[in-house]
Amino acid sequence: MSIKHKNATYLPATHSPVARLNPKLLYILLSLIPLCVFLNSLQSGFVYDDIGVIEDNYFIRSLQNIPKIFSKDYFHLANELSYRPIVTLTYFLDYAIWRLNPSGYHLTNVILHTINCFLLYAVVLRLVRMRPVALLSAVLFSMHPCVTEAVNAISYREDILATLFIFLSCLCLILSGKKVYYALSLLSYLLSLFSKETAIVMPLFILLWWIFFVRKRHPSFHPVREGTGSFPSASQLNGRESFSPAKSRWGRDFTNYFLGYILISIFYLIIRFIVLKNPLEASVGYLQGSIAINFMTMAKILASYVKLMFLPFHLSADYTIAPVLSIFDASFITSITLLVAVGFIIFKMITTTVSLHVLYRDRMYSVFMLCFFAALLPVLNIIPIGHIMADRYLYLPVAGFCTAISGLLLRGAITQFPVNKQEKFPVYNHNILSNYAFVIPLIAVICIFFTARTVLRNRDWQNEYIFWTKILSEQPQNYDAHNNLGSYFYKQGALDRAICELEEAVRLKKNYPEGHNSLGTMYIDKGLIDKAIAEYVEAVKYKPVFPQAYYNLGNACIKKGMVDDAIKFFGKAISQGMYNPQIFNNLGSAYMKKGMMDEAVAQYQRALSVYRDFAEVHSNLGYVYTEKGDLDRAMFELKEALRLQPSHANAHNNLGAVYCQQGLWDVALDEFMKAVRFDPKNASAHKNIGMIYFTKGDKQRAREHLLQMLKYDPNYLKDAGIYAIVSELGLLKD
Numbered sequence: 001m002s003i004k005h006k007n008a009t010y011l012p013a014t015h016s017p018v019a020r021l022n023p024k025l026l027y028i029l030l031s032l033i034p035l036c037v038f039l040n041s042l043q044s045g046f047v048y049d050d051i052g053v054i055e056d057n058y059f060i061r062s063l064q065n066i067p068k069i070f071s072k073d074y075f076h077l078a079n080e081l082s083y084r085p086i087v088t089l090t091y092f093l094d095y096a097i098w099r100l101n102p103s104g105y106h107l108t109n110v111i112l113h114t115i116n117c118f119l120l121y122a123v124v125l126r127l128v129r130m131r132p133v134a135l136l137s138a139v140l141f142s143m144h145p146c147v148t149e150a151v152n153a154i155s156y157r158e159d160i161l162a163t164l165f166i167f168l169s170c171l172c173l174i175l176s177g178k179k180v181y182y183a184l185s186l187l188s189y190l191l192s193l194f195s196k197e198t199a200i201v202m203p204l205f206i207l208l209w210w211i212f213f214v215r216k217r218h219p220s221f222h223p224v225r226e227g228t229g230s231f232p233s234a235s236q237l238n239g240r241e242s243f244s245p246a247k248s249r250w251g252r253d254f255t256n257y258f259l260g261y262i263l264i265s266i267f268y269l270i271i272r273f274i275v276l277k278n279p280l281e282a283s284v285g286y287l288q289g290s291i292a293i294n295f296m297t298m299a300k301i302l303a304s305y306v307k308l309m310f311l312p313f314h315l316s317a318d319y320t321i322a323p324v325l326s327i328f329d330a331s332f333i334t335s336i337t338l339l340v341a342v343g344f345i346i347f348k349m350i351t352t353t354v355s356l357h358v359l360y361r362d363r364m365y366s367v368f369m370l371c372f373f374a375a376l377l378p379v380l381n382i383i384p385i386g387h388i389m390a391d392r393y394l395y396l397p398v399a400g401f402c403t404a405i406s407g408l409l410l411r412g413a414i415t416q417f418p419v420n421k422q423e424k425f426p427v428y429n430h431n432i433l434s435n436y437a438f439v440i441p442l443i444a445v446i447c448i449f450f451t452a453r454t455v456l457r458n459r460d461w462q463n464e465y466i467f468w469t470k471i472l473s474e475q476p477q478n479y480d481a482h483n484n485l486g487s488y489f490y491k492q493g494a495l496d497r498a499i500c501e502l503e504e505a506v507r508l509k510k511n512y513p514e515g516h517n518s519l520g521t522m523y524i525d526k527g528l529i530d531k532a533i534a535e536y537v538e539a540v541k542y543k544p545v546f547p548q549a550y551y552n553l554g555n556a557c558i559k560k561g562m563v564d565d566a567i568k569f570f571g572k573a574i575s576q577g578m579y580n581p582q583i584f585n586n587l588g589s590a591y592m593k594k595g596m597m598d599e600a601v602a603q604y605q606r607a608l609s610v611y612r613d614f615a616e617v618h619s620n621l622g623y624v625y626t627e628k629g630d631l632d633r634a635m636f637e638l639k640e641a642l643r644l645q646p647s648h649a650n651a652h653n654n655l656g657a658v659y660c661q662q663g664l665w666d667v668a669l670d671e672f673m674k675a676v677r678f679d680p681k682n683a684s685a686h687k688n689i690g691m692i693y694f695t696k697g698d699k700q701r702a703r704e705h706l707l708q709m710l711k712y713d714p715n716y717l718k719d720a721g722i723y724a725i726v727s728e729l730g731l732l733k734d
Contacts, residue, residue, distance in 0.1 A: 026121075026131075026135060027118070029135075029139075030114070030117050030118055030121060030135075030138055030139070030142070031114060031118075033117075033139055033142045033143060034110065034113050034114045034117055034142040034143070035110060035114060037142060037143045037451055037454050037455065038110045038113065038151055038152075038454070038458060040455060040458045040459065041106050041109075041110065041151065041152050041458045041461065042103050042106050042107055042110070043103070043462065044102060044106055044152060044458070044461045044462050044463070045102045045462070045463050045464075046102050046105075046154070047152075047153065047461050047462075047463065047464055047467050048153060048155065048317060048464075048467065048484070049153065049155035049156070050102075050105075050153065050154045050155045052079055052155075053079060053091070053154070053155040054091060054094075054095075054100075054102075054105065054154055054155065055100060056580075057078070057079055057091070057580075058580055058581050058582075058610055058611035058614070059077040059078050059079070059088075059580075059610060059611070060078075060088070060091045060092050060094075060095045061095055061611055061613065062611060062612050062613070063092060063096060064612065065077065065092075065610075066089065066092055069085045069088055069089060070085065071276075072276060073579075074088070074276070075278040075279075075280065075281075075577065076280075076577045076578065076579035077579055077610060079580075081278060081280075081281055082196075082197055082272075082278070082281075083194070083271070083272055083276050083278070084158050084194065084195060084196060084197075085194050086161055086165075086191055086194045086195040087157055087158045087161055087195055087196070090108065090157060090161070094108055102154070105154045106152070106154065108154075108157075109150075109151050109152070109154060109157055109160060110151060112157070112160045112161065112164060113142070113147070113150075113151050113160055114142070115164060116141070116160065116163055116164050116167060116399075117138045117139075117141060117142045118138070119164065119167035119168060119171060120134075120137060120138045120141055120167055120399050120402075120403070121134045121135060121137070121138035122134075122167075122171055123167055123170050123171050123174070124137045124138070124403050124406075126171065126174045126175075127174065127209075127364075128364065128403075128407065130407075130410070132410050133403070133406050133407050133410050136402075136406035136409065136410065136443065137399075137402045137403040137406040137407075138402075139447065140402035140405065140406060140446070140447070140450065141398060141399050141402040143447065143450045143451050143454050144309075144312070144398050144401075144402060144450055144454070145312035145315060145450060145453040145454045145457050146308055146309065146312055146315070146391055146394040146395075146398050147394070147395050147398055147454075148315065148391070148454055148457040148458060148461075149315070149317060149390070149391035149392045149395075150391075150392045150395040152457075152458055152461035153317070153392065153461065156392045158195050158196040159196060159392050159393075159395040159396065160395065161192075161195035161196070162192045162193075162195040162196035162198065162199040162396070163192075163395055163396045163399070164192075164195075165188045165189065165191040165192030165195060165199065166188075166189070166192045166199055166202050166205075166396065167399075168184075168185075168188040169185045169186075169188035169189040169192060169202060170185075170202075170205065171185075172184040172185035172188060173185040173206070173257075182260070185260075186260045186261065186264055189202055189261055189264050190264050190267070190268065193264070193265070193268040194268070197268075197272065197378070198375075198378040198379060198393075198396075200265055200268070200378065201374050201375055201377055201378060202261070203258060203261040203262070203265065204371075204374045204377070205371050205374065206257055206258065206261065207258070208367050208370050208371060208374065209367060210253060210257060212350065212363055212366075212367050213363075213364075213367075214253065279577075280545065280576060280577040283384075284384040284385060284386055285384055286381070286384055287323045287381070287388070288323055293323050293324065293325060294381055294384075296323075296324035296325075296326075296327065296329070296332050297321065297323045297324045297381075297388070298380050298381050298388065299324075299332060299335050299336060299339065300321075300324055300331050300332055300335045301321065301380075301388060301389045302335070302339060302373075302376065302380065303334070303335030303336075303338045303339055304335075304389070305376060305393075305394060305397070306338060306339070306342060307338070308391075308394065309372075309394075309398070309401045312450075312453055313453075314474060315391050315457055316391070316471055316474065316475070317390075317391070317467070317471065318471055318475075318478060318480050318481060319389045319390070320475050320477065320478055321388060321389055342369075346366045346369055346370065349362040349363060349365070349366040350362075350363050350366045350367075362411070364407065365403070365404045365407035365408055365411075366404070368400045368401075368403040368404040368407070369400060369401065369404040370400075371397075371400035372397045372398075372400035372401045372404070373397075375396045375397040375400060376393065376394075376397050379393040409439055409442070409443060410439065464484065464485075464487075464488040464491075465485070465488055468481045468484050468485040468488065469485065472485065477508055479504075479505040479506075479508040479509045479512055479515060480505075480514075482501045482502070482504045482505035482508065482515075483501070483502060483505040483512070483514055483515045483518055485501045486498045486499070486500075486501030486502040486505065486518060486519075486522070487518055489501060490518075490521070490522060490525075495522060495525055495526065498522050499519070499522045499523075499526070502515060502518050502519040502522055503519065505518075505519075506519060511542045512542070513538075513539040513540070513541075513542040513543035513546055513549065514539070514543075516535045516536070516538040516539040516542070516549075517535070517536060517539040517546070517548060517549045517552060519535045520532040520533070520534075520535030520536045520539065520549075520552055520556070521552060523535060524552075524555070524556060524559070529556055529559050529560055532552075532556050533553065533556050533557075533560075536549050536550075536552050536553045536556065537553075540553075545576050546576070547572075547573040547574075547576040547577055547578035548573070548578065550569045550570075550572040550573035550576065550578075551569070551570065551573040551578055551583050551586075553565075553566075553569040554566040554567070554568075554569035554570040554573065554583075554586065554587075554590070555586060557569060558586070558589075558590060558593075563590050563593050563594055564594075566586075566590045567587065567590050567591070567594075570583055570586060570587040570590065571587070574587075579610065580610065581607035581608070581610040581611040581614050581617060582607075584603045584604070584606040584607035584610070584617075585603070585604065585607045585614070585616055585617050585620065587603045588600040588601070588602075588603030588604040588607065588617075588620060588624075589620060591603060592620070592623075592624060592627075597624050597627060597628055600620075600624050601621065601624055604617050604620055604621045604624070613644050614644075615641045615642075615644040615645035615648050615651065616641070616648070616650075618637045618638070618640045618641035618644065618651070619637070619638060619641040619648055619650050619651035619654055620650075621633075621634075621637040622634045622635070622636075622637035622638035622641065622651065622654050622655070622658070623650075623654045623657075625637060626654065626657055626658050626661070631658055631661060631662065634654075634658050635655070635658055638651050638654050638655040638658065639655070642655070647678045648678070649674075649675045649676075649678040649679030649682050649685065650675070650679075650682070650684075652671045652672070652674040652675040652678065652685070653671070653672060653675040653682060653684055653685040653688065655671045656668040656669070656670075656671030656672040656675065656685075656688060657688065659671060660688070660692075665692060665695075665696075668688075668692065669689065669692050672685045672688045672689045672692070673689065676689065676705075676708075680708075681712045682712075683708070683709045683711075683712040683713035683716065684709075684713075686705040686706070686708040686709040686712070687705070687706065687709040687716055687722065689701075689705040690702045690703075690704075690705035690706035690709060690725075691722075691725070693705065694706075694725055694729075699729060702725075702729065703729045703731065706725070706726055706729065706731055707731060710726070710731060
């Protein structure tokens with residue numbers, strides 16, 4: 001028997017056209033919309049943090065490194081500050097399939113986002129029992145412009161994964177009539193935490209639902225569903241239910257709903273901050289060291305997030321936020337006014353008298369809006385974080401917003417909720433459906449607007465140049481953007497333009513360590529070694545824990561012949577957490593220059609422990625073994641280098657040296673010729689070719705190659721034997 005409100009007038013009803021749709025068509029629709037909206041993102045390359053996390057990350061290139069994810073080595077190997085093993089594991093799988101093809105990584109992000117749309121649809125459908133609301137929620141979520149950063153940036157995949165496991169945990173909790181679903185819910189929650197620590201807000205969602213739809217069902221007694229321990233949806237609360245005393249009910253709810261999640265949270269915190277704490281994780285203070293300024297500024301940012309839900313304009317991957325210094329600041333007053341207005345609306349919807357036939361409808365959507373704010377709690381700088389505002393922080397909150405807006409848009413459609421198992425969906429009447437003449441065009445306009453904004457925003461992530469010039473077009477004083485645009489020009493070989501951008505960056509902010517570090521790298525390529533060293537010194541002055549700057553200092557010292565200083569700086573970079581194979585390779589080469597062959601071998605082996613297929617390291621190991629007279633091991637390492645990289649000029653040159661020691665002069669000459677073919681500026685190979693031709697009596701060819709040697713590296717004249725041959729050939733006169 002249906003329960004109807006005594007004052008309600010019920011008109012002849014019919015089922016919604018959406019409710020009558022074949023579910024398979026809905027699933028196809030939910031698949032196609034996000035794939036179409038983000039189709040142009042598949043053309044993008046590696047941008048922003050993707051370069052360090054994917055392109056320059058040797059750790060993910062070998063599946064043998066996967067066990068290291070679960071050790072303290074994770075932080076310096078994976079280039080991560082927080083412990084997010086699930087995310088790193090997906091990078092391993094992506095590299096195994098796609099190598100360094102960015103389209104594959106972007107496709108993975110789009111697929112994960114599509115899965116989240118399915119999960120949001122399933123969760124809302126189970127809770128609200130209104131298919132049109134569930135469908136519209138998922139559709140709006142799939143195309144909202146504020147999710148573009150998380151979907152387009154491969155290095156921000158943690159937000160997508162954390163949301164995926166939160167949705168899965170909620171869905172399993174709703175289905176938790178069987179213990180296996182409750183266990184799966186807890187497991188999903190744990191996986192969400194190991195994807196991103198902000199997932200710790202998930203129990204707050206459960207608490208909000210419990211407060212507004214379970215605890216307050218009756219002033220003295222509270223509904224308990226018979227025969228199941230599953231978390232009730234709003235519609236289920238309107239059915240036949242037994243009642244139990246409040247204290248008993250609350251204790252049971254705590255055990256059924258919260259205890260498991262609390263224990264999982266405690267377990268995660270122990271792992272995160274005790275067992276696998278990052279020793280180099282730097283603490284960040286409040287804005288300008290003031291709690292008051294921090295509060296006022298974050299209020300402004302929170303209001304900006306609310307505004308972006310409705311008007312997603314001027315989205316940026318690198319916001320420049322001016323701190324609010326006074327309560328009389330216009331931006332603070334405006335922000336507080338907006339937040340108070342939103343809070344008042346939510347309060348009124350929660351506290352209004354509720355009719356049974358709408359079954360807490362407005363309260364339900366208000367709770368989803370509260371979930372929007374709850375999801376933002378970890379990034380509101382309550383515990384200080386590095387970046388106080390970012391679009392990616394909105395990925396999970398957008399789901400709550402879209403559900404609330406969808407419910408409010410379609411709120412006039414419901415006339416009666418299902419109250420028994422035979423009525424799977426609510427019924428609608430023709431008069432109310434006539435209101436769709438306004439609602440449907442409005443929804444269409446919103447969808448078109450969101451889709452257009454998202455497709456355009458995807459284009460901003462196409463490459464580094466478009467990405468950073470877009471930011472500079474809106475924030476000309478953004479020193480980070482100048483720095484990164486300079487790095488882009490450097491990679492393109494436009495050294496002068498790169499230096500111009502970097503000098504502008506450090507002009508805008510003198511105490512900008514990243515800018516000084518990048519500028520030093522540019523000066524290195526210009527041959528201005530002393531200026532480069534001065535910039536690196538400035539970088540570590542402003543940022544004492546800066547391993548990349550110490551690494552660059554070591555490389556600069558090598559170029560100056562200051563090998564002892566180079567070894568010291570390389571060691572400093574390693575002690576600060578730099579653990580990529582390149583630094584161990586360069587440290588090994590520094591030891592080799594000092595004749596410390598055993599120490600060099602040890603560093604090369606450390607490099608290979610991080611990345612087994614590093615051709616440069618195998619080539620250097622081959623050279624060291626050649627110097628030590630271990631020709632068999634030298635031969636093995638050099639052939640391994642050439643297997644990995646057949647065009648490796650130094651490996652060909654070093655292999656030629658091994659053949660020389662074996663008396664195989666013609667084979668050696670062939671390897672030296674390959675070396676200069678792959679690298680015409682290889683002075684060592686030219687020297688070796690010249691020496692072989694000189695030995696054979698072919699002085700003309702010897703003269704040609706020794707001239708090339710002098711052109712690219714005249715330091716070989718310090719060798720008395722080479723000096724004598726060059727003099728005999730009359731090359732010193734030239």
